[in-house]
Amino acid sequence: IEEENISGIRESLEGTNEADVASLLDELEMEEVLYVLRVLEHEFAADVLIELDEESQFKLVQEMESEELALLLDSMESDDAVDILHQLVVKDREDVISHLQEKEKAGHIMELLRYEEGSAGALMAKEFIKANLNWTVVQTIDEIRRQAENVEKIYSIYVVDNKESLLGRVALKKIILGSANTKIKDIFEEDIISVPTYMDEEEIAEIMRKYDLEALPVVNAKNKLVGRITVDDVLDVIREQAEEDMQAMTGISDDVEESDSxxxxxxxxxxxxxxxxxxxxxxxxxxxxxxxxxxxxxxxxxxxxxxxxxxxxxxxxxxxxxxxxxxxxxxxxxxxxxxxxxxxxxxxxxxxxxxxxxxxxxxxxxxxxxxxxxxxxxxxxxxxxxxxxxxxxxxxxxxxxxxxxxxxxxxxxxxxxxxxxxxxxxxxxxxxxxx
Amino acid sequence: IEEENISGIRESLEGTNEADVASLLDELEMEEVLYVLRVLEHEFAADVLIELDEESQFKLVQEMESEELALLLDSMESDDAVDILHQLVVKDREDVISHLQEKEKAGHIMELLRYEEGSAGALMAKEFIKANLNWTVVQTIDEIRRQAENVEKIYSIYVVDNKESLLGRVALKKIILGSANTKIKDIFEEDIISVPTYMDEEEIAEIMRKYDLEALPVVNAKNKLVGRITVDDVLDVIREQAEEDMQAMTGISDDVEESDSxxxxxxxxxxxxxxxxxxxxxxxxxxxxxxxxxxxxxxxxxxxxxxxxxxxxxxxxxxxxxxxxxxxxxxxxxxxxxxxxxxxxxxxxxxxxxxxxxxxxxxxxxxxxxxxxxxxxxxxxxxxxxxxxxxxxxxxxxxxxxxxxxxxxxxxxxxxxxxxxxxxxxxxxxxxxxx
The missing domain is CATH 1.10.357.20 (SLC41 divalent cation transporters, integral membrane domain)
Known part of the structure; x- marks a missing residue:
């Protein structure tokens, strides 16, 4: 791979799933990974960076220029961008954020960085679709169109009142099946489970498992909808938790694997x-x-x-x-x-x-x-x-x-x-x- | 609760989430649970039955009449119905299946019962939405409307050719944003991960975690789409796995909890x-x-x-x-x-x-x-x-x-x-x- 054949790397990797590319890159030296990421398209490179293991991420992020990293963060959802920024010291974080192109995202990221690690606030993303109680189905579809680029997976649409308080949700299915002028307030479900920003991630995992949820809205103390946690983040939490417990029981201190030296x-x-x-x-x-x-x-x-x-x-x-x-x-x-x-x-x-x-x-x-x-x-x-x-x-x-x-x-x-x-x-x- | 006040029970429970009702019923005696389930609406009772713990399920299912159980299974997705049927001996299973109203579902259930426990085939449900390559967006929405009652959560629509072979998927988002006459073949993604029916459930959990999937299509040896596994089933697999490991390490033989006798x-x-x-x-x-x-x-x-x-x-x-x-x-x-x-x-x-x-x-x-x-x-x-x-x-x-x-x-x-x-x-x- 490392014959500096740019179009060859692009071709062979861009058809592949980002998680597979990441597994491959985890085995390479840091300079090589950096080289490959620079060759790939920004959006794909961002996806790969998210999937790399923490050790490789850490090394890469220290090495990259602020402008370069900001370019990749611009293509990420806010929660993933925050995970990457956590690898940097506070001073460098601010430098990277100042180089972000999308000012709205920069604001979201700064908000998320304030929450304590391991809390709902730190786990959630700012990308989700919300609809006002009084909107029609057509207005809601317009909102989805507007946000489509930012929100990778929609799951449900959250319904809020004029004060942004969370009232309930509408399944995407109902939007498709509803007629254009149906009001959201006539088709939404009031029965919704939400969690406060300070809730612990293990408790969140247990709630999502118990109630079979694929996404969970996060509200602040005034019941204002501030973010959304998706099930893929929680799967990682569950795995990390099991590994931590195993390590605590067996007394293997670092996060080692059999393949280490x-x-x-x-x-x-x-x-x-x-x-x-x-x-x-x-x-x-x-x-x-x-x-x-x-x-x-x-x-x-x-x-x-x-x-x-x-x-x-x-x-x-x-x-x-x-x-x-x-x-x-x-x-x-x-x-x-x-x-x-x-x-x-x-x-x-x-x-x-x-x-x-x-x-x-x-x-x-x-x-x-x-x-x-x-x-x-x-x-x-x-x-x-x-x-x-x-x-x-x-x-x-x-x-x-x-x-x-x-x-x-x-x-x-x-x-x-x-x-x-x-x-x-x-x-x-x-x-x-x-x- | 047990003053035989039927409308009282209905009112107080039907607004509640089924998982919470199940936690409540797990603490009651079997006769009381049976009484409550008989009072509730079939659909809600079916949801609650799925959420009960295995011990309560087992006792209930032995006690119920075949007709009564069949009525509840009619309101379940096929994978949940199969989990319940696994609690019965083979003879009773057939008796219950013969009382099912929906003949299509009965066929699905019999198919799923054939797969080995712990394999993709046993974990999958037959309820999912598929669209032919040559359909338009409007035709696909019609199919969603037709299936809407059966499929609780849609996630993606799977795209198949005339031989029912899996080709790819379309996000629900794209269906909403597409114009009515757009052909599925112009908007679907070919890049899709599927698993064979015989794959082990732990491997499936790892794949869904690694690739951040909320649903995973299952194909047979001829690449024909036969079912779909959703992330909520996998969350349960992961938890059971962690508990089994813990039990193996600590040598606590049965599945006990601190609250047992x-x-x-x-x-x-x-x-x-x-x-x-x-x-x-x-x-x-x-x-x-x-x-x-x-x-x-x-x-x-x-x-x-x-x-x-x-x-x-x-x-x-x-x-x-x-x-x-x-x-x-x-x-x-x-x-x-x-x-x-x-x-x-x-x-x-x-x-x-x-x-x-x-x-x-x-x-x-x-x-x-x-x-x-x-x-x-x-x-x-x-x-x-x-x-x-x-x-x-x-x-x-x-x-x-x-x-x-x-x-x-x-x-x-x-x-x-x-x-x-x-x-x-x-x-x-x-x-x-x-x-």
Whole structure:
């Protein structure tokens, strides 16, 4: 491709879908990508730039001249343009905006930049079709014609009153089937779901999924229609969310993929592993304290992995249930007291079953003393109770502090649970065995 | 609500969104839900039935008369009707289908029932608008009018030739803006993405996300247009997928939520915990074998949690990276040999760093012998290598056998990794310390 054959590049790429071109360019060096984008038509180059991965976007955007970038932003919908501008420092953003040809779009972009990242305001686009309550179908079609170039996908037409307040929507289908002089107010549906500008993007994703929406109008505090969120933006939010949760649980810090370099992969994984190691070394200290008792009763050592593993499993199960209901925002459907009573009951039930199984095996299969079986069984029961409690409380506390609650299933908390479990195990043993 | 006040129920519910009504009904007893559905208008009742959760749907559908259910299915799009029918045994399905009023829909439903669950064929609906290449805009609008009742959301109009082969699409926007006699062939876009009936639903979700599509046409082996998948179906697929992965990782077997009963919650969590317990008991056996050596060198016990925890963390990290690239279908971008060489290199790098840190702490901070430091450090290095290998191979093998690869991060594999780690640790110790 890189033989500087301009018309060849144009021909081979412009028939292709922009997402495919972007996947291709993501594999190339930055200078090559820049070269290809400069060769392509502005509009197509803008589409490709949107689809590139964040790393390539970031590098490209730093390298481009303000005028050049402004030219591409002129062909984008406002929400995509804002995503690109977020890659620049504030000073450069203003420089690029000052070079935009379309003054209306420049205003839209500046408005969107003000909203907090991750809110409805930051996710929405200013491009959508609205119709006044008193317009006729013909007037509305004129508006669609006027806006057709700016609005890529129409979905519904939003109906507003003279104060721009959102009243409802008309499906495009009804516009086609309506006669020319039908008034909008006679065919629109009042039943419409809208969200405020400050709503969190995860909540928006859940609303769009629950109500099967492909677009969602955004209103300000006065119910004035200010933007529209489309389902394609939300699909990306859902994917990013799932990846973040997975990363929080596995403790892989950067956004790495298997195809990254060995060094980058190691670096992303080491910090969390080191936390685990630190926990393990602390654990060694805890066990070291009980070395005297341990040497008198060497079988105690055998059940260390049983205790830590069960504590870990119970903790992860508890926290993932909480994370799931936090995501569905249903956490406070029941009162806090009732919830904890339930967690306690489940933990006791599981703890009794598991403790009994272990007691039976230790005494009747492995042939240890009854007293020793009681120690291991009871310690296990206590660890299940403790791990359930920690697993339930931690994600709720993290969420309160604005941290991703999926972190509660990550190495940090698992390690803390291990240490607590070890301490409980040996304390129970020391007491019951009089060591 | 349940004072048998028919018009009261109708009034209070029919203004509400069907998804909200469904959430409300999910909390009620089955007889009450059945009563409410019978009171509502058929069309609205059908919408609500679609939105109920699977458990309530299942119970309701078993209880309803065939005629009654057929009446509701008549008001549904074909893909939703098929989802409901999947809750019945084959004999009852046929009975219900025979009671459908609309014979065309009955045919559609029977066709869709033939496709394998989880494939494009099972996900698609037969309701969509298609236009012949040679039609004019006016003819197309007539077709939309004819189909308007059946097709809830139009999105695009698919363009076919006389043999029903898919050629492209026209945006609804262009139909509105086109003049009456414009031919479809002059305004349609040839650039269209379609999928075959047998494609897997996860792949479909990825395609719709990547190309920002709200609807995707489905074609058979002869490129004949046979159905359409809409983005709302795919949002549900993505959510179910994320939940399944989470469940596989945390080992919560049934599809439970925090709001379920104590007994149900315990039952869903116990099977995996018991596997963990079984592993722990096996671990006790392994350590028991080395009891003699252990009593001579009691510090060995202290580092058991360090070894098992690190093995677990490394294994989960490795497997989740593989699961992530399996999901993105990019696994075989590099050759198998190259991939494993890379996994090995990353593991060695991490193993050396972690082993060195532990060696340093054990010897210089905790004041153990150099020989003992070497034992713990080298055992840790070996465990990192082994856990990386197992964490990488397991999901690939599971995937080959058609099992969800996210299982590889679940308790079963973690437990196996723990046991391997223990064996390696003690074997290394026995050899190096001559016990």
């Amino acid at each position: 060995v060094f980058r992969l190691s670096k992303a994984r080491l910090p969390w592993l080191l936390i685990g190691i630190f926990g393990g070394l602390m654990g060694a200290r805890i066990i070291g304290v009980f070395n005297d008792g341990l040497s008198k009763y060497i079988q105690l050592a055998s059940f260390i992995p049983l205790i830590t593993a069960t504590g870990g499993n119970v903790g992860i199960q508890s926290s993932s249930l909480v994370v799931q209901s936090l995501a569905a925002k249903s956490v406070f459907a029941e009162s806090i007291g009732k919830r904890f009573a339930k967690v306690l009951l489940v933990a006791m039930l599981n703890g009794i079953v598991l403790g009994a199984v272990v007691f039976g095996t230790v005494v009747f299969v492995y042939g240890n003393e009854v007293k020793f079986g009681i120690v291991v069984g009871f310690a296990l029961f206590s660890v299940v109770l403790l791990a359930s409690f920690m697993g339930t409380v931690t994600p709720i506390v993290l969420d309160k502090f604005g941290i991703n609650p999926a972190m509660a299933s990550g190495p940090f908390i698992t390690t803390a649970n291990d240490l607590l479990g070890l301490a409980v195990y040996f304390l129970v043993a020391m007491m019951l065995l009089n060591l | 104590v007994f149900r919650l315990s039952k869903a969590r116990l099977p995996w915990l018991l596997i963990g317990i079984f592993g722990g008991l096996m671990g006790a056996r392994i350590i028991g074998v080395f009891n003699d050596g252990l009593s001579k060198y009691i510090q060995l016990a202290s580092f058991i949690p360090l070894i098992t925890a690190t093995g677990g963390n490394v294994g989960i990290q490795s497997s989740s990276l593989v699961v992530q690239s399996l999901a993105a279908k990019s696994v075989f971008a590099e050759s198998i040999g190259k991939r494993f060489a890379k996994v090995l290199l990353v593991a060695m790098l991490n193993g050396i760093v972690l082993g060195a840190v532990v060696f340093g702490t054990v010897v210089f901070v905790y004041g153990n012998e150099v020989k003992f430091g070497i034992v713990v450090g080298f055992a840790l290095f070996s465990v990192v290598l082994l856990a990386s290998f197992m964490g990488t191979v397991t999901p690939i093998v599971l995937d080959k056998f058609g099992i969800n690869p996210a299982m590889a991060s679940g308790p079963f594999i973690t437990t196996a990794n723990d046991l391997l780690g223990l064996a390696v640790y003690f074997l290394v110790a026995m050899m190096l310390l001559n016990l």
